[in-house]
Amino acid sequence: MSSIIFFDIDGTLVTEDERAIIPDSTREAVKRTREKGNLTFINSGRTAFNISPRVKELGFDGYICGCGTYIEYNGDVILSRTIEKNKCREIAELMRECNVTPVYEHSAGYFFDDKAPMTDGLKYFMEVFVDSGIDVSGRVEDDNFGFDKFVIWENPKSDMEKFRNEIGKKFSIIDRGGGFFENVPLGFSKATGIQHILKKLDIPMEKAYAIGDSMNDLPMLEAVPNSIAMGGAEVIYPYVSYITTPIEENGIANALAHFGLI
Numbered sequence: 001m002s003s004i005i006f007f008d009i010d011g012t013l014v015t016e017d018e019r020a021i022i023p024d025s026t027r028e029a030v031k032r033t034r035e036k037g038n039l040t041f042i043n044s045g046r047t048a049f050n051i052s053p054r055v056k057e058l059g060f061d062g063y064i065c066g067c068g069t070y071i072e073y074n075g076d077v078i079l080s081r082t083i084e085k086n087k088c089r090e091i092a093e094l095m096r097e098c099n100v101t102p103v104y105e106h107s108a109g110y111f112f113d114d115k116a117p118m119t120d121g122l123k124y125f126m127e128v129f130v131d132s133g134i135d136v137s138g139r140v141e142d143d144n145f146g147f148d149k150f151v152i153w154e155n156p157k158s159d160m161e162k163f164r165n166e167i168g169k170k171f172s173i174i175d176r177g178g179g180f181f182e183n184v185p186l187g188f189s190k191a192t193g194i195q196h197i198l199k200k201l202d203i204p205m206e207k208a209y210a211i212g213d214s215m216n217d218l219p220m221l222e223a224v225p226n227s228i229a230m231g232g233a234e235v236i237y238p239y240v241s242y243i244t245t246p247i248e249e250n251g252i253a254n255a256l257a258h259f260g261l262i
Helices: 024-035 085-098 120-131 160-167 190-201 215-223 234-239 251-258
Strands: 004-007 039-043 062-065 070-073 076-080 101-106 109-112 149-153 171-177 180-185 208-212 226-229
Touching: 004 190, 024 039, 024 251, 039 190, 062 190, 070 190, 076 190, 085 101, 085 160, 101 120, 109 120, 160 171, 171 215, 190 208, 190 215, 208 215, 215 226, 215 234, 226 234
Parallel strands: 004 039, 004 208, 039 062, 208 226
Antiparallel strands: 062 070, 070 076, 101 109, 101 149, 149 180, 171 180
């Protein structure tokens, strides 16, 4: 029976810096494992519209996006969960009350709040988005405003106690460090995405592999018996079954070779 491999993007397939390098060894490894009949899936916190063509051209059978809120297999959308519009409006107002800086993420685009404080993190994000050709015109006031998940940056004047107390009722709050938090509806994660796919494709858990590089990947890595940390991602070393070399030192190829997947 074929195996199935779930890949994070940033820091795993693509270098997490302005160079955004995809090593040739990674391209070849993904190609070779698919030629052996193994399935390859993206499993990312990014929402669907923000999977770049450069990543897609590596060749994937499916995509788990937005931390499990959207799943696509062989070009068909098999799960898509967007928060009810009235709830989106309520959360946007709550974020203003908490004085945090949000970016609302939908499978089809991003929405921003011009009333929120500007932060260095948001400035960097928007610069990257613009350079990547991503539309940054969406605003909270738009008629089509809605989201699947959202992120926020805190600042010295943020009411983080209120944020945690209120958002924690309906969302998993993931601390990404540096005052940056990712917020995913309860019941959805990179792990639930894996479980959904394994059940749909009738693939046993022992044939599942996951590769990541950050604490954001923990649900995915802890969901499978064959978990792989990229070299240099020391923070997740205690949680995985194998540590490969860094991304630019043939990390993906070495990991797949170790498990006999290429």
